Amino acid sequence: MRIDVLSLFPDMFAPMRESIIGKTIDKGLVDFNVVDFRDYTTNKHNKVDDEIYGGGQGMLLMPQPIFDAMDAVEQAAGDRGRVILMDPAGETFNQAKAEELAKEPHLTFIAGHYEGYDERIRELVTDEISIGDFVLTGGELGAMTVIDATVRLLDDALGDENSAVDDSFSTGLLEYPQYTRPADFRGRQVPDVLTSGNHAKIAEWKQKEALRRTYLRRPDLLENYPFDKTSRRLLREVEAEENDANS
Structure with missing residues (x-):
């Protein structure tokens, strides 16, 4: 370029x-x-x-x-x-x-x-x-x-072709929370699912937490998000959990 x-x-x-x-x-x-x-x-x-x-x-x-x-x-x-x-x-x-x-x-x-x-x-x-x-x-x-x-979106710009895939807004959602070592830092734990090795559960957790962050911070983005059956279920769970937390 x-x-x-x-x-x-x-x-x-x-x-x-x-x-x-x-x-x-x-x-x-x-x-x-x-x-x-x-x-x-x-x-x-x-x-x-x-x-x-x-x-x-x-x-x-x-x-x-x-x-x-x-x-x-x-x-x-x-x-x-x-x-x-x-x-x-x-x-x-x-x-x-x-x-x-x-x-x-x-x-x-x-x-x-x-x-x-x-x-x-x-x-x-x-x-x-x-x-x-x-x-x-x-x-x-x-x-x-x-x-x-x-x-930064050019091929090879980030050194890893997947580095930009999950960026905030690239998927239509804000990026999910991320963690690195140690798993326990001053009593603050990395979510267990991320150390479980269960890739399907990890993928679902990432999607759900991306939906949660978007729901809480930029709900306007959800208006045009291409929901499927799974993402709609996860959003309903997020809404219920947040309503319970605020009640």
Whole structure:
């Protein structure tokens, strides 16, 4: 996968060279490039923003530097790829979107600053993405979030092809509780079923506890969950147990 990012602050992307994402770059799974679109300005002061026609607060990013930077990306890569504009007004990012983007061979992010974008910049864009209902000073942190969530889904990124399978949201549920050694830590015991060696019982426990955590923390996710006979039974058990605990 090739990832290009258009940003005024390329040094902010240094963390992308660390941890799992850095390893994907070192392995050659990801070709990661940050383009400072200020380098493509044509005015003598290297300005990338200007006042808003018709009046308004703040300054808007001008189209020229971003269009020219995008042309440079296309020339280097052979295409622009899927172009993602980080924007508070965009589609809210989620795990399903990360899985969708992970299938793309080339992603290009536009991380803006200042008041916003000249509307003509949106002509370059295939997706507008927000990471939540709040406003950051720029799109860099949002772009890093999307990149991290996406790249970790690539084959061999995590070292184990099953590592991401049970992640929260990947199954439609929050992830079940997990434990490691020791089995008894200061009187806090690992559930007996997990040390029983009964794989069928363990699988059922994991599903039930994922349902429980989702029921308690994000019940909205259950509205669209594809229940089968077993999962409906387990949810009924969870509901009964939680009602008893609170009565």
